[in-house]
Amino acid sequence: MSFNLSVTAVVPAAGIGTRMQAGKPKQYLEIAGKTILEHTLNALMAHPLVNHTIIAAHPDDTILPTLPFYKKSWLSVVQGGSERAHSVLNAVSTLPETAWALVHDAARPCLSVDDIGKLLALMKDESVAGGILATPVRDTMKRAHPTKSQIVSHTESRESLWHALTPQLFKAGELTHAIQAGLTSGTLITDEASAMEAVGHQVKLVAGNPANIKITHPEDLPLAAFYLSQLAQQHNKE
Ligand SMILES: Nc1ccn([C@@H]2O[C@H](COP(=O)(O)OP(=O)(O)OP(=O)(O)O)[C@@H](O)[C@H]2O)c(=O)n1
Numbered sequence: 561m562s563f564n565l566s567v568t569a570v571v572p573a574a575g576i577g578t579r580m581q582a583g584k585p586k587q588y589l590e591i592a593g594k595t596i597l598e599h600t601l602n603a604l605m606a607h608p609l610v611n612h613t614i615i616a617a618h619p620d621d622t623i624l625p626t627l628p629f630y631k632k633s634w635l636s637v638v639q640g641g642s643e644r645a646h647s648v649l650n651a652v653s654t655l656p657e658t659a660w661a662l663v664h665d666a667a668r669p670c671l672s673v674d675d676i677g678k679l680l681a682l683m684k685d686e687s688v689a690g691g692i693l694a695t696p697v698r699d700t701m702k703r704a705h706p707t708k709s710q711i712v713s714h715t716e717s718r719e720s721l722w723h724a725l726t727p728q729l730f731k732a733g734e735l736t737h738a739i740q741a742g743l744t745s746g747t748l749i750t751d752e753a754s755a756m757e758a759v760g761h762q763v764k765l766v767a768g769n770p771a772n773i774k775i776t777h778p779e780d781l782p783l784a785a786f787y788l789s790q791l792a793q794q795h796n797k798e
Pocket residue numbers: 571572573574575576577578579580586587616640641642643644645647648665666667668774775776
């Protein structure tokens with residue numbers, strides 16, 4: 561049986577980085593001389609099965625066209641939307657229904673090629689619609705009191721609780737329909753898996769490296785710089 565093994569990376573990059581409180585969208589902040597977005601694209605394109613990337617960019621983005629990779633043949637750009645789900649939908653809906661979409665946050669540059677490979681192995685697993693990189697929760701989880709946000713209401717069980725990361729891998733057609741259904745029904749869609757789960761698809765959890773952090777707040781930058789240096793050292797040893 562032949563499997564469609566070509567993969568398109570889809571990179572939602574239309575956010576404005578409010579929580580980062582920087583003078584520009586966080587994906588354009590630099591680490592080791594490259595923008596965070598460029599680190600992320602390099603990470604994705606390092607896997608031999610990833611042969612194209614679609615970026616969903618903010619309509620007012622004037623930085624992206626100035627970057628060195630902008631005119632590369634392996635890159636396409638679509639307009640992002642008001643929410644991350646809209647940005648992903650605008651990109652994924654341009655793909656053939658049977659294409660594999662590897663959706664990955666622009667704000668997650670510390671992605672290893674090994675973790676991409678672990679997730680792409682799901683393309684041959686017909687028991688699931690796709691899957692996501694994730695890490696098991698390590699800390700005790702507390703639910704705050706609904707009206708007293710600094711007071712503990714109760715302790716949540718951390719049994720079988722995971723942090724969802726990206727990339728998240730699904731067939732473009734199924735993902736397009738799931739996001740459209742979720743947006744129409746008002747389902748909260750904060751990642752691709754939540755849309756797929758809502759319409760009944762099986763989603764596999766693939767344990768990934770917790771270094772694959774989402775750069776969100778200023779204190780994440782030095783941590784990401786450290787993890788990127790570790791990835792570079794590992795790459796140089798290979
Ligand atoms: N309308 C949006 C909102 C977010 N994103 C992207 O989704 C990823 C994860 O979102 P987040 O970390 O929340 O980024 P921002 O929305 O930029 O951050 P903030 O919420 O602090 O403004 C980022 O790569 C961001 O660029 C997007 O493509 N379109």
